[in-house]
Amino acid sequence: MKKQQDLRLFLITRFLIVLVAVGVAEMALNALYNDFIYPVLDQAYGFKELMEGANLRDTVTAVLSGLLFLLVKQFGGLLPANAAAFLAREVRNPMRKDLVEHFLERTAHMTEAQKKVYMLTFFLVMIFILYFWVLPYVIGAVYFGIVVSRKMNEIEELELEKQRQYERQRNLLLSDVAHDLKTPMTTVAGYARALADDAVPPERREEYLEHIYGKTMQMSELLNLLFTYVKLDSDGFQLNREEADLCELVRKAAAEQYDDLEAHDMELFLDLPEEPVTLSVDVLQVGRVLANLIGNVIRHNPDGTALFLELRRQGGMACLLVGDSGVEIPPELAERIFDPFVQGDASRSGGSGSGLGLGIAKKIAEMHGGTITLEQSPRPGMTKAFVIRLPETE
Numbered sequence: 001m002k003k004q005q006d007l008r009l010f011l012i013t014r015f016l017i018v019l020v021a022v023g024v025a026e027m028a029l030n031a032l033y034n035d036f037i038y039p040v041l042d043q044a045y046g047f048k049e050l051m052e053g054a055n056l057r058d059t060v061t062a063v064l065s066g067l068l069f070l071l072v073k074q075f076g077g078l079l080p081a082n083a084a085a086f087l088a089r090e091v092r093n094p095m096r097k098d099l100v101e102h103f104l105e106r107t108a109h110m111t112e113a114q115k116k117v118y119m120l121t122f123f124l125v126m127i128f129i130l131y132f133w134v135l136p137y138v139i140g141a142v143y144f145g146i147v148v149s150r151k152m153n154e155i156e157e158l159e160l161e162k163q164r165q166y167e168r169q170r171n172l173l174l175s176d177v178a179h180d181l182k183t184p185m186t187t188v189a190g191y192a193r194a195l196a197d198d199a200v201p202p203e204r205r206e207e208y209l210e211h212i213y214g215k216t217m218q219m220s221e222l223l224n225l226l227f228t229y230v231k232l233d234s235d236g237f238q239l240n241r242e243e244a245d246l247c248e249l250v251r252k253a254a255a256e257q258y259d260d261l262e263a264h265d266m267e268l269f270l271d272l273p274e275e276p277v278t279l280s281v282d283v284l285q286v287g288r289v290l291a292n293l294i295g296n297v298i299r300h301n302p303d304g305t306a307l308f309l310e311l312r313r314q315g316g317m318a319c320l321l322v323g324d325s326g327v328e329i330p331p332e333l334a335e336r337i338f339d340p341f342v343q344g345d346a347s348r349s350g351g352s353g354s355g356l357g358l359g360i361a362k363k364i365a366e367m368h369g370g371t372i373t374l375e376q377s378p379r380p381g382m383t384k385a386f387v388i389r390l391p392e393t394e
Contacts, residue, residue: 007155014147018140025136173226173340180222184215225356228288229340232363239282239367243393246277246286246318250309253290257298264303271310277318278393285364286390289372292357293322293386301326308382317370318392323378323385337374338362358386365390 191208194200200208231237254261254268261268297307305326312319329337340359358372365372370390378385 007151010151011148014144014151018144021143022136022140025139169340173229176340177222177226181219184218188212188215188219222356225360229356229360229363232360232367239285241280241282243278244281244283244286246279246281246320246390247272247311248276249281249283249286250290250311250320253287253294254309256291257294260295260298261307264298264305266298266301266304267306269306269308269310271308273311273313277311277313279318279368279390280393281368281390282364286368289361289364289388290322292361296357297322297324297326306381308385313392314389316392317389320388320390321378321385322388323375323382325381325383328383329374329376331376334374334376338372361386361388 191212195205195208250272251270254270258268294307294309297305301324305324308321308323310321310323312321338358338361340356362372365388368390370388372386372388375385375387377383
């Protein structure tokens with residue numbers, strides 16, 4: 001829809017520009033004609049006498065008829081008989097008499113050679129005048145056609161590049177998914193084979209089953225995240241918006257993972273406004289973002305890390321900060337932190353993440369008309385923070 005609106009706006013603005021330019025050019029050409037060209041033609045061909053008392057329609061008709069008369073007179077012998085007869089009838093039309101008589105009067109004192117030069121010159125001058133009148137419109141139409149053609153080519157090229165980029169991302173996504181599934185599947189297959197062959201002592205069978213279950217859950221989580229990522233990227237997906245208090249959503253997300261925070265000896269610093277911060281959001285998707293950001297703090301930082309959840313209002317936006325005092329993110333990784341699987345190589349070895357969560361968070365924030373950014377060392381005691389900005393309900 002936005003692309004169609006942009007294209008419509010582009011066409012309208014360019015058309016108005018061409019229209020104004022043609023109008024200005026027409027005014028300039030009319031001034032040039034009235035001040036310079038017409039006096040010369042009047043002196044040479046008696047235009048003023050010819051056109052006095054004639055309205056625009058009669059004038060144009062007379063001029064075109066005069067050109068027809070000259071054509072018949074000069075080249076009638078070269079035309080087929082039927083065509084010559086038709087043109088002869090046309091020039092005998094009473095509407096053309098004034099122009100014909102005017103030419104006969106103007107050329108009465110001339111020799112035949114002078115008459116031919118006079119009529120040929122007049123014929124060329126009239127063609128030039130007609131061309132002179134329509135030239136701004138022709139140039140405007142050609143310019144508008146060129147501009148529109150270039151714009152359409154630009155749009156097509158952008159669409160092709162977008163499609164190529166989508167294909168590259170899809171191939172990379174499939175490659176990374178296959179890579180992330182291969183390790184746990186190999187582990188599950190190995191443990192299952194050992195159990196099937198009775199190669200595991202009875203006292204360790206439960207341990208092997210726990211490993212199989214854990215790897216299965218890891219694969220299930222990855223597939224669920226992949227499904228969510230693809231679903232958010234599809235054209236048919238729509239947010240299920242409702243009025244909600246962001247403060248309550250933050251409290252709920254923190255409460256759901258409070259046991260994990262305590263298990264890792266992490267301290268929670270919660271700084272929320274006392275009054276509600278009402279937004280029109282998809283509660284499920286925003287909750288997914290909050291759970292992912294808090295979960296990342298738990299998974300990717302050492303025990304004892306401090307977690308900061310702070311909410312502020314700034315210029316009609318609700319700004320939520322999710323920060324921590326844990327390990328820093330390397331600059332080369334920070335540049336691509338929201339790309340899918342960007343953390344793959346660092347996290348796969350420890351099985352501590354899929355690399356899809358932040359990509360999903362970015363998509364959800366943008367679908368709500370907001371943003372999510374990474375800030376490195378925003379203040380003393382905080383090594384990094386993800387800041388979500390969402391528009392408040394008016």
